[in-house]
Amino acid sequence: MRLTATISLLIILISYIGCAEEKPMEVPVITALEYESSPAKTPGPVEYVNADDTSAQESISESRTNAITKAVEKASPAIVSITVTEVERGYSRSIDPFFSRFFQMPREREVQSIGSGFIISEDGLIVTNEHVASKSARKIMVALSNGDTYEAELLGSDELADLALLKIKSPKKKLPYVEFSNSETAMVGEWAIAMGNPFGLFNDGQASVTVGVISATKRDFRPDPKDPRVYTDMIQTDAAINRGNSGGPLVNSDGEVIGVNTFIFTGGTSSGFVGLGFAIPSNRVKKIIKQLEESGEVALDFDPGMEFTRMTTQIVYQYGVPSIHGLFVTSVNKNGPAYDCGIMPGDIIVKIGREKVSSEMHAWALMREFEEGDDMAIQLVRGQNQYEAVMKLRKRVKGN
Numbered sequence: 001m002r003l004t005a006t007i008s009l010l011i012i013l014i015s016y017i018g019c020a021e022e023k024p025m026e027v028p029v030i031t032a033l034e035y036e037s038s039p040a041k042t043p044g045p046v047e048y049v050n051a052d053d054t055s056a057q058e059s060i061s062e063s064r065t066n067a068i069t070k071a072v073e074k075a076s077p078a079i080v081s082i083t084v085t086e087v088e089r090g091y092s093r094s095i096d097p098f099f100s101r102f103f104q105m106p107r108e109r110e111v112q113s114i115g116s117g118f119i120i121s122e123d124g125l126i127v128t129n130e131h132v133a134s135k136s137a138r139k140i141m142v143a144l145s146n147g148d149t150y151e152a153e154l155l156g157s158d159e160l161a162d163l164a165l166l167k168i169k170s171p172k173k174k175l176p177y178v179e180f181s182n183s184e185t186a187m188v189g190e191w192a193i194a195m196g197n198p199f200g201l202f203n204d205g206q207a208s209v210t211v212g213v214i215s216a217t218k219r220d221f222r223p224d225p226k227d228p229r230v231y232t233d234m235i236q237t238d239a240a241i242n243r244g245n246s247g248g249p250l251v252n253s254d255g256e257v258i259g260v261n262t263f264i265f266t267g268g269t270s271s272g273f274v275g276l277g278f279a280i281p282s283n284r285v286k287k288i289i290k291q292l293e294e295s296g297e298v299a300l301d302f303d304p305g306m307e308f309t310r311m312t313t314q315i316v317y318q319y320g321v322p323s324i325h326g327l328f329v330t331s332v333n334k335n336g337p338a339y340d341c342g343i344m345p346g347d348i349i350v351k352i353g354r355e356k357v358s359s360e361m362h363a364w365a366l367m368r369e370f371e372e373g374d375d376m377a378i379q380l381v382r383g384q385n386q387y388e389a390v391m392k393l394r395k396r397v398k399g400n
Contacts, residue, residue, distance in 0.1 A: 067253040071193055072209050074255030077145055077176035078119040079207035079248065081197040082128055082152075082166075085112050085139040110138070116196030116207075116248030117142070117166065118257065119177040120289075124150070124168030127289055128247030129262055130157045133164045142168060144175075145207055156292030160365040162229055162262055163285060164247075165292040178249060181256035183281035186235060188214050194239040194261055194277065196248025207248070212239030214258075219278060221265075230355075230365040234278040235259045241277035250279040258282050300364075302372040302393040305336015306343060310359055319346060322381060326350040327357055329380075341389040343380065350386075351379035 088111045115132030119125065126142065133140055133154055140152045150168045157164035168175070194210045201208055216236040222229070237250060241261050250259040259279025266274055291298045308327040309315075316323045326348040332339050349357055352366040353376065370376045376391045 068191060068193060068211055071191075071251055071253050071255035072195070075118075075178050075193075075195060075249065075251050075257075076207055076209075078178040079145055079195050079197075080117045080119060080126060081143040081200075081207075082115045082117050082126075082132055082247065083112055083141045083143070084115070084133050084137045085110055085141075086136050087111075087138055114197060114200045114244050115246045116244060116261070118195075118247075118249045119168075119175050120180070121177055122174040124152075124171045124175050125155075125177075125289075125293070126152060126166040126168065127249075127260060127285060128164050128166060129260065130159055130162045130164045132247045133157065133166060134159075140166060142166070148172070156296035156298075158288060158292065158298045160229055160361065160368065161280070161284070161288045161298060162231070163260065163280065163288045163292070165289045178251070178255070178257050180282040180286055181252055181254065181258050183235065183258050183283045186214055186217055186252070186258050186281070188216060190214055191253045192235075192237040192239050192258070193251040193253075194237065194241050194245060194248065195251060196241075196245040196261060198242040198244040200244055208245075210240040212237050215276075217281075221263075221278065230362065231262070231278065231280070232369055233281055233284065234262075235281055237277050237279065238275045239277060240273050242273050257285075260285055298368075300367060302370070302395060303333075303336060304338050304367065304376075304391065304393070305333040305340075306338035307331045308349060308360065308363065311348065321346065321348060322384070324348060324350065324381060325356070325358065326381065327360065327363055337391045337394055341378075341391045342387075343378070343389055343391075344382070346382070348381040349378055350381055351377075353377060 088109050113132070115128060117126045117128035117132070120127055134157055135154065137154060140154065141149060142152045143149045150171060152166040152168050155165045155167050190213060192212050192214045194212070195207045198208050214235060215238050217233070219231075219234040219236050221231040221234060235250065235258065239250070241264050245261050246263070248261045249257040250261055252258050259281050261277065261279050263278055264273050265276040265278065288298055306329055308329045311324065311326050311328050313323075315321065315328050319328075321328070329338075329343060329345050329347045329349065332343055332345055349363070351357060352363055353369065355366055357363050357366065367376070370393055372393050372395060374393050376393055378389045378391055380387055380389065
């Protein structure tokens with residue numbers, strides 16, 4: 001009886017275990033820590049820019065635009081490339097060696113040079129350097145940034161100022177042009193943009209652009225002692241200027257011309273740009289081209305009232321004057337300013353202003369720095385003595 005009860009209990013226990021459901025192990029849930037964030041540090045929702053969102057693209061484009069890009073956009077259409085064909089004359093030996101001892105055959109050949117320029121009026125007036133387009137030019141071709149090409153004529157050029165004025169022949173339409181700024185307001189350190197055709201790279205229809213600053217103003221130079229050109233009040237820049245940039249504009253951040261790129265100074269280190277470029281100031285350019293447009297040449301607005309010539313050995317022996325560098329005064333107008341300040345025939349002019357005089361052309365170049373009404377100091381030699389005369393410049397009075 002006791003055995004039967006025990007077996008029954010075991011059967012009930014086994015049945016309970018088999019029927020019971022197996023419960024999984026409970027894993028504790030870890031909740032995220034909660035922080036109190038300030039409103040400024042609370043991250044907002046992540047926003048993605050749609051590639052098709054034109055407003056976003058316009059915003060990016062606007063961020064790339066600055067004063068320089070706007071100035072370039074404004075001035076670029078008026079920049080031109082100038083190709084000048086000149087005739088080079090020389091002599092060559094004849095084929096026959098016998099005759100070549102006595103005769104040399106004259107020869108001519110055409111040579112081309114490339115420079116830059118810029119349009120200053122809608123009817124096609126162009127400013128460039130005289131050493132780009134001079135009176136010896138046989139043909140002048142101008143290429144615009146839009147690909148149009150025109151033949152141009154030389155209205156006038158001035159060697160001393162190194163400026164030339166061209167005019168496009170029969171333009172098809174009104175042309176884009178740039179305006180001059182007041183170069184007296186140019187500030188050292190402000191942006192300077194050199195534009196032009198360096199190394200003849202204008203074939204793709206786009207002017208080259210280099211950017212720097214105005215490094216200095218009112219620089220005076222005479223690069224070549226044998227050259228009569230005297231550059232005064234030049235604007236110095238570190239914007240890269242290379243061969244072919246001559247005649248192109250130096251532009252400010254308003255897209256206005258502050259000078260004409262003319263030469264670089266290498267300091268004897270190389271023949272390339274080393275960070276010293278120079279431009280003729282716009283105020284002087286405006287004054288010169290006004291005369292070139294009106295008369296084709298540049299004349300002083302005053303008459304010094306004297307004539308002079310370069311000192312030679314013949315003059316020294318003929319007049320018994322000292323053998324010194326300068327200009328020999330040959331005549332003086334009795335009604336002119338030279339007579340008024342005491343200059344006499346036979347005097348030797350050695351300085352005009354602060355600079356020593358080396359030739360007639362050099363003297364006229366120095367006189368251009370003065371205007372009617374100015375006082376021009378002249379240092380001269382008479383006999384064995386030196387004198388300084390101050391000439392009050394005025395228009396010539398006709399008379400003996």
